[in-house]
Amino acid sequence: MPSRLADAFRAHPVHLQPKHLHDFTSLKELPDSYKWASDEDQYRAQPDPAHHEPVPVVDLSDPNALEEIGHACRRWGVFQVVNHGVPTTVLDRMENVAKGFFSLPAHQKLKAARSPDGISGYGLARISSFFPKLMWSEGFTMVGSPLEHFQRVWPHDYTQFCDAVEEYDKQMQKLAQTLMWLMLGSLGITKEDLNWANNSNSTTTTTPRGGPKKEVAAGSSSAAIQLNHYPACPDPDRAMGLAPHTDSTLLTILHQSNTSGLQVLRDDGARWVTVPPIRGGLVVHIGDLLHILSNGLCPSVVHRAVVNRDRNRISIAYLHGPPSNVRISPVQKLVGPSQPPLYRAVTWNEYLGTKAKHFNKALSSVRLCAAAPINGLVDAKDQKNNNNAVKVG
Ligand SMILES: C=C1C[C@]23C[C@@]1(O)CC[C@H]2[C@@]12CCC[C@@](C)(C(=O)O1)[C@H]2[C@@H]3C(=O)O
Numbered sequence: 001m002p003s004r005l006a007d008a009f010r011a012h013p014v015h016l017q018p019k020h021l022h023d024f025t026s027l028k029e030l031p032d033s034y035k036w037a038s039d040e041d042q043y044r045a046q047p048d049p050a051h052h053e054p055v056p057v058v059d060l061s062d063p064n065a066l067e068e069i070g071h072a073c074r075r076w077g078v079f080q081v082v083n084h085g086v087p088t089t090v091l092d093r094m095e096n097v098a099k100g101f102f103s104l105p106a107h108q109k110l111k112a113a114r115s116p117d118g119i120s121g122y123g124l125a126r127i128s129s130f131f132p133k134l135m136w137s138e139g140f141t142m143v144g145s146p147l148e149h150f151q152r153v154w155p156h157d158y159t160q161f162c163d164a165v166e167e168y169d170k171q172m173q174k175l176a177q178t179l180m181w182l183m184l185g186s187l188g189i190t191k192e193d194l195n196w197a198n199n200s201n202s203t204t205t206t207t208p209r210g211g212p213k214k215e216v217a218a219g220s221s222s223a224a225i226q227l228n229h230y231p232a233c234p235d236p237d238r239a240m241g242l243a244p245h246t247d248s249t250l251l252t253i254l255h256q257s258n259t260s261g262l263q264v265l266r267d268d269g270a271r272w273v274t275v276p277p278i279r280g281g282l283v284v285h286i287g288d289l290l291h292i293l294s295n296g297l298c299p300s301v302v303h304r305a306v307v308n309r310d311r312n313r314i315s316i317a318y319l320h321g322p323p324s325n326v327r328i329s330p331v332q333k334l335v336g337p338s339q340p341p342l343y344r345a346v347t348w349n350e351y352l353g354t355k356a357k358h359f360n361k362a363l364s365s366v367r368l369c370a371a372a373p374i375n376g377l378v379d380a381k382d383q384k385n386n387n388n389a390v391k392v393g
């Protein structure tokens with residue numbers, strides 16, 4: 001069984017390559033390959049209803065933060081945090097790395113292309129292969145140091161870009177740990193209940209520039225950083241930035257530039273709610289592994305990104321997971337005679353492979369007892385038989 005996150009996709013190569021990306025800026029009309037036709041109606045941008053409950057915003061310096069996080073985790077699967085301790089300068093600097101990268105000419109970006117069975121590099125969202133139409137976005141994934149890719153793209157000044165990523169990783173790692181213990185704490189789970197989580201001082205996203213690769217400590221967490229770019233789009237109502245999905249993480253911390261686009265699915269798939277950008281705020285998504293760990297009490301959130309006619313949008317996702325080869329299963333404390341374990345144990349590596357194969361059916365594929373889908377997505381290939389359904393779980 002692979003033990004490094006970077007090995008997760010070896011068995012599931014994605015042959016959609018960056019060459020399928022058009023040079024977005026030169027397009028005055030939306031090509032047919034980007035038009036999400038009527039069969040995909042549920043995946044297209046629709047107006048947000050005017051009156052809806054807003055996504056919770058939690059002030060981490062508030063004494064009620066634990067309680068509010070608990071409520072948001074159970075009821076929403078998503079919330080925003082403010083006063084989280086990550087300096088705005090660190091967020092801005094990272095946003096500039098993303099802007100700098102995506103504004104390069106296509107041939108330069110392709111020097112950092114992700115290989116079909118690889119995890120890091122420039123390309124289409126991995127989930128693109130599950131959809132008949134292309135998404136109006138491009139991405140750059142980092143697992144481990146971005147040094148090699150950055151050297152190819154910026155041979156003379158890669159160090160400043162590596163430094164920004166390293167600082168971002170350090171700050172996000174710390175915040176992800178804090179958030180995870182607050183989320184679990186709200187369910188009454190402590191460090192003693194999770195033996196793998198006790199040694200949590202090392203993550204593997206980045207390594208110091210040019211330095212030796214860090215050894216993976218036994219209890220260290222794993223992470224990926226995903227830069228997303230959604231260029232301004234000539235026909236935003238017919239395009240899709242990033243199709244509905246859940247993240248395969250414990251939790252994801254998302255920084256969005258000041259253009260809105262992120263939407264979360266609410267009310268059993270009935271409506272999409274926009275998560276408005278807050279200057280200096282960060283969005284927190286519950287991922288499938290926390291869904292499993294909490295035995296379904298904290299459901300992973302289905303989300304998507306829609307696009308905009310006049311403005312480019314950048315988002316930066318910090319995808320936080322457990323050490324890649326630790327088996328994640330429902331916490332004993334949350335299991336009992338009236339609450340049987342709903343999911344079998346999986347490692348993050350294994351789950352990423354399952355997601356690469358089954359996409360929206362990944363969570364139900366590791367489910368032990370049959371049940372109605374919990375949080376809302378069906379496999380895109382099943383849509384003809386499921387008019388409104390957007391189900392996962
Ligand atoms: C660790 C990972 C989670 C992710 C796949 C990846 O290897 C790195 C990119 C992540 C991302 C970001 C955009 C949406 C998503 C579904 C995708 O295609 O790539 C997620 C993946 C995930 O959470 O499953």
Ligand SMILES: O=C(O)CCC(=O)C(=O)O
Nearest residue numbers: 226228261262305315317
């Ligand atoms: O761009 C966004 O708002 C969403 C990005 C996202 O869902 C992801 O990177 O997993």
Ligand SMILES: [Fe+2]
Nearest residue numbers: 245246247303
């Ligand atoms: Fe996501």
